[in-house]
Amino acid sequence: MGNQVVNLASVQSVCQQCGIYSLCLPMGLQRGDIDALDGIIKRRRPLKKGEHLYTSGEEFTSIYAIRSGSMKSYIINEEGEEHVIGFKMPGDLVGLNGINGHKYKNSAKALETCSVCEIPFDQLEALGHEIPGLSHHLIEIMSKEIQDEHHKVAMCSKMPAEARLASMVHTLSLRFEERGFSPNEFNLSMSRNDIANMLGLAVETVSRLFSHFQELGILEVERKHIRILDQEKLSNLIRMD
Amino acid sequence: MGNQVVNLASVQSVCQQCGIYSLCLPMGLQRGDIDALDGIIKRRRPLKKGEHLYTSGEEFTSIYAIRSGSMKSYIINEEGEEHVIGFKMPGDLVGLNGINGHKYKNSAKALETCSVCEIPFDQLEALGHEIPGLSHHLIEIMSKEIQDEHHKVAMCSKMPAEARLASMVHTLSLRFEERGFSPNEFNLSMSRNDIANMLGLAVETVSRLFSHFQELGILEVERKHIRILDQEKLSNLIRMD
DNA sequence: CGCCCTCTTGAATTAAGTCAAATAATGTGG
DNA sequence: CCACATTATTTGACTTAATTCAAGAGGGCG
Numbered sequence: 001m002g003n004q005v006v007n008l009a010s011v012q013s014v015c016q017q018c019g020i021y022s023l024c025l026p027m028g029l030q031r032g033d034i035d036a037l038d039g040i041i042k043r044r045r046p047l048k049k050g051e052h053l054y055t056s057g058e059e060f061t062s063i064y065a066i067r068s069g070s071m072k073s074y075i076i077n078e079e080g081e082e083h084v085i086g087f088k089m090p091g092d093l094v095g096l097n098g099i100n101g102h103k104y105k106n107s108a109k110a111l112e113t114c115s116v117c118e119i120p121f122d123q124l125e126a127l128g129h130e131i132p133g134l135s136h137h138l139i140e141i142m143s144k145e146i147q148d149e150h151h152k153v154a155m156c157s158k159m160p161a162e163a164r165l166a167s168m169v170h171t172l173s174l175r176f177e178e179r180g181f182s183p184n185e186f187n188l189s190m191s192r193n194d195i196a197n198m199l200g201l202a203v204e205t206v207s208r209l210f211s212h213f214q215e216l217g218i219l220e221v222e223r224k225h226i227r228i229l230d231q232e233k234l235s236n237l238i239r240m241d
Numbered sequence: 242m243g244n245q246v247v248n249l250a251s252v253q254s255v256c257q258q259c260g261i262y263s264l265c266l267p268m269g270l271q272r273g274d275i276d277a278l279d280g281i282i283k284r285r286r287p288l289k290k291g292e293h294l295y296t297s298g299e300e301f302t303s304i305y306a307i308r309s310g311s312m313k314s315y316i317i318n319e320e321g322e323e324h325v326i327g328f329k330m331p332g333d334l335v336g337l338n339g340i341n342g343h344k345y346k347n348s349a350k351a352l353e354t355c356s357v358c359e360i361p362f363d364q365l366e367a368l369g370h371e372i373p374g375l376s377h378h379l380i381e382i383m384s385k386e387i388q389d390e391h392h393k394v395a396m397c398s399k400m401p402a403e404a405r406l407a408s409m410v411h412t413l414s415l416r417f418e419e420r421g422f423s424p425n426e427f428n429l430s431m432s433r434n435d436i437a438n439m440l441g442l443a444v445e446t447v448s449r450l451f452s453h454f455q456e457l458g459i460l461e462v463e464r465k466h467i468r469i470l471d472q473e474k475l476s477n478l479i480r481m482d
Numbered sequence: 483c484g485c486c487c488t489c490t491t492g493a494a495t496t497a498a499g500t501c502a503a504a505t506a507a508t509g510t511g512g
Numbered sequence: 513c514c515a516c517a518t519t520a521t522t523t524g525a526c527t528t529a530a531t532t533c534a535a536g537a538g539g540g541c542g
Contacts (some may be wrong), residue, residue: 004540075395078480083395097391099384106391125377135376136366142383143340148336149390152349154316154324156398157441192489198399203523207490223489223539239319404499433521443499448522464507464521 013038020179023091024065025119025137033131040127041065042118047110053094055107060098062118066090069114070189074197075106085199086152087111087190089175096142108166110191156200164199165209166237167232169219173228185227243461246457248409254279264332265306266360266378269400282358288351294335296348301339303359307331311430315438316347325439327393328352330416331426352430352442355421396423397441400479404450405440407478410460414468414469429465 015021015038016031026034042062047053053064056075061105066088073085073094085106088094098104099121128135153168177183188195196206213219217233220227228234256279257272258260267275283303287310288294294305298315307329314326314335324357326347329335339345369376397410418424429436436446454460459475461468469475 004477054259069401075391077395081400082344083390085391085394097384097388100381100388101385125373125380128376129370129373132370133434135380137371139376139383140341141367142380142387143338144342145387146390147338147346149387149394150316150326153326153390153393153397154318156394158324198398203489204491204532205530208530211490246513363484444521446498446499452522 004169009135014043015041017069018176020067020091023178025093025134025141028137029131029133033134036127036131037119037124037134040120040123042120044116044118047114047116049110049112051110053108053110053114053116054098054104057106058104060095060102060104060121062120063093063095063098063124064108065117065119066094067115067117070111071108072111072190072194073106073108084194086198087172087194090179096145102163109199111194120157148223159188161199161201162203162209162212163196163238164201167212168199169226169228170231170234170238173231183228185206185225188224188226255284256282259308260413261332264419265411266334266375266382270372270374272467273455274375277368277372278375281361281364283361285357285359286358287357290351292351294349294351294355294357295339295345297345299345301343301345303361304336304339304365305349306358306360307333307335308356308358308438311350312349312355313431313435314347314349323438325435327439328413328435331420333365334382337386352435357433402440402442402446403450403453404479405416405442406436407454407475409436409440410467410469411472411475411479413467414472424469426466426468429467 013035015024015026015034018024021027021034024035029037053071068090070090071088071094073088075083075085077083088108095104096107097106124138125135125179128138155164159167172186172188173183176186180218192203192210196203199206210219212219212223213234216233218237219232220229244402254276256265256275259265262268262275267278268279294312309331312329313329314329316324316326318324329349335349336345338347364378365379367377383428396405400408413427413429414424415429433444433447433451439443439446451460451462454475456461458476459469459471459478461470
C-alpha cells in the first residue's frame, strides 16, 4: 500500500504490452496515438467457454478486439438454425457489422476462455477525428473484412468438400503463423460441427475428410490437435477439383 | 454562346438531381455537404456493356457509385476461373475492397451501358475530416456490405439450389423496389451463367429451376424478363429445404 | 464410474453435376 | 438486310459427390 518509485518513461499502454497489437487496431499508429486509443479501451472480465460477447439483435455500442482465446461468429436464420460465419482469433475485431443499423447482426461466442478489449464505437469515432490515421485504419480493416468475405463466398459456393476443408486448415495455419505460433501444429478450438457448419458440409463429411487427409499423409489429426505434414499437398488440394 | 440569366438558387448539385442519391453515398448529408461531396466526384463517360470499370490487381485510387445500369463484381482464382461475387445496381458503391492494400481485389464489369460516379478516395477521406457525417456514413456502408456478405456466405454454403435461386430473385426484387421500380416485374441484366456462377450452381440447374418455378406458378420467366406471380410462395422456398 | 455428447465409420439415398443434343438468340461480314 | 457463325438457354439421361440414416467408439464431466 506504500508509495513506490515509478519510472514514468517506462509506463507503456496496455496495447503496447499486448503481444498482438501489431495485428490489431493500433497497427501502424504512433506511440502517442496508441496511448490515446488505449485510453478509451475497456478491459472486461474474461469470457468463459460458451459465453456470448454479444448476440444478434442487441444494441450496438462497441466493437471488440480479441486479446486471447478464440470465438465463433454466427447468425441464426428464420428457422432457428445456426450458421457459423467464421472463427476469430487474437487481434481480430468483431462486431463491425453492427455499425449499420446500431444493432449487432450476428452473435459472438467464446470457444474457450477469452479476453477481449471493448472499444466504445462513439468514442472511437470521436478519436478518429483527432487521429486521422485511426479512422483510415478502421476503414482498411473493414475493407479487408469485405475482401475476406468475398473469398469465403467464392470458396464455399464453388469448391468441392475436400478443397473447402483444405482451404480452411490452410487459412488457419497462416493465421496461427501471423500470430507467432507454429503454422504446422495447432489445436482447433472449434468442434467438428462448427467446422462443418461454416463450410456448408455435414459433420460426417468433415470427419471422413480428416481421416482421408491423414491416409494421404497430409495431416496428422488427433482429436482437436492438427499437425500439417505436407503443406504443399494441402495447397494442391485447394486448387484441384 | 451568349450570356444567360441564371437563377443561382436553382442550381443543384448533380448528386441532388440524381434519382437515387438517397440510397447512395450522399444519403443523410446536409445540402451544403452534398455539394462539397459533389465537388470531388468525377463523372466519366458511360461504360458500354462488357467494359471494365477496374480489374483485379489494378492500383486503387477511387471508389465508384453506380448511377445507372448494372455491373457484376467477380474475382479470378488461381486456375483462371471466374467467381461472380455479386451484382451491383444504381446507388451501390463498388471498389471498397481495394482500400486495403491499395489494389482492387476484384473486377467490375458492365452488364449493360452504365454510368458511374468516380470518387477519388484520398479526396473523400480528406473531406471526411471536414464532414464527420460523411466518414461515418462510409463506415456504415462498409458495415452493411460486411453484413450482406455474411448473409451470402450463409446462403451459398447451406441452402439447397432451389432456395438459393429463390433467395436471389427475392433479393433482386427488394433492390428494384428500393430504387423505385416494380418489385414484381423486372429484367435480369446478367446471364444464366453469371447467376449460376454466383450461386455456386451449374447453368443447367438454374435453367431447370426457372422452369420449375414457372410450373409452380411462382414466376413467369421469359428469357431475361422475370415476373413474380407469388411473392409468398417465393419466400417460402427460401425457408424450406 | 457412468452418462452424455462428440466424433468416426459404413451403407443407402439423393440432390446436383456432367455430358449430350436441340433450340433460340445474337452478332458479323458481305 | 440476309445468311451464316457463334453463343446462350433449355431439356433429357446418366453419374457422382455429398447427405442422411444408422450404429458404434471415444472422451470428458458431474
